[in-house]
Amino acid sequence: MAYDKELATAVKAASLAASLCRKVQKGLLQSDVRSKNGRHRSPVTVADYGSQALVSFVLQQEFPGEFSLVAEEDSNDLRKDGAGEMVERITELVNESLTRDGSYNVTLSPDDVLRIIDSGKSEGGSQGRHWVLDPVDGTKGFVRGDQYAVALALLDRGKVVLGVLACPNLPLTSTGVDDPCRRSNEAGCLFFAEVGGGTYMQPLDGSSTVKVQVSGVENPEEASFFESYEAAHSMHDLSREMEPIYLRFPRNGYREKIWDHAAGSIVVTEAGGVVTDAAGNPLDFSRGKYLDLDTGIIVSNHKLMPLVLNAVRASLDEKSKLHP
């Protein structure tokens, strides 16, 4: 396939980052967590920075020259007074991971790490190729000791052409896929997809790969329903009225970023699912780091999508009548 080397590299980079995150989550210290500035204050940890540095480093080693990365984190807070210890800790984690992997014979300095983190400052767009990274998606879940993902995708001329989601805490059994090797449930899962090639899942501790498909249920009452854990990320009162797959309707004018959705959207669509905004339009990843979309994001299978869209429209109409 056209992006095979890119996909293999993305799987490697995300797997390395996932094991760094797993290690941090096991011994998470209060000093590993910071609160980011900005209107939507959110936490950031040594794992977010370490994961971003690792993925960015691996991609630059494998694709020197033609490198553009749109990623969530930057080094601004790490360059402030008092952040030295945190930078040391991130550097140590990244070097440990690189040593364990053994492919690159380097030891990075704290300055190298800051510079590598900042190589994720591209704005993306509709021309050329851009990697898109959320080094820890679900940092709040990560800090709770719960679910999170390393999410990495590649855009080519504005379209998502591959995606990898490494989910270190997602039990294999929860994916409904039989594991011929009966691996431990603690391994975690990695999903990957390339445009036109389908979606595959492998345990994070091995290479036995299985093709995965979204559930084909046609009866909405039988469908599993997902939404964000955080109430601020989705109007739970709106979505609870429906029984489809995933709804995300952020409150108060929050602008969605491409790194939160690029990898997930291709993993879903290549597995036979559909991802749209509330108007039923596909997500447009070609407009820079934000997704400009109508109201919210809907993920479903093809059979249920028309039902879901209608239900969403009816609920939104109802809401706007109540609070015009």
Ligand SMILES: Nc1ncnc2c1ncn2[C@@H]1O[C@H](COP(=O)(O)OS(=O)(=O)O)[C@@H](OP(=O)(O)O)[C@H]1O
């Ligand atoms: N107000 C608001 N509205 C919508 N979305 C927001 C908001 N604030 C933050 N974010 C982004 O949500 C990302 C995590 O969201 P999830 O919904 O996937 O996680 S969770 O289930 O709620 O834990 C989270 O991603 P990470 O920062 O990578 O964790 C944020 O990018």
Ligand SMILES: [Mg+2]
């Ligand atoms: Mg964040």
Ligand SMILES: [Mg+2]
């Ligand atoms: Mg995120």
Ligand SMILES: [Mg+2]
């Ligand atoms: Mg993140």
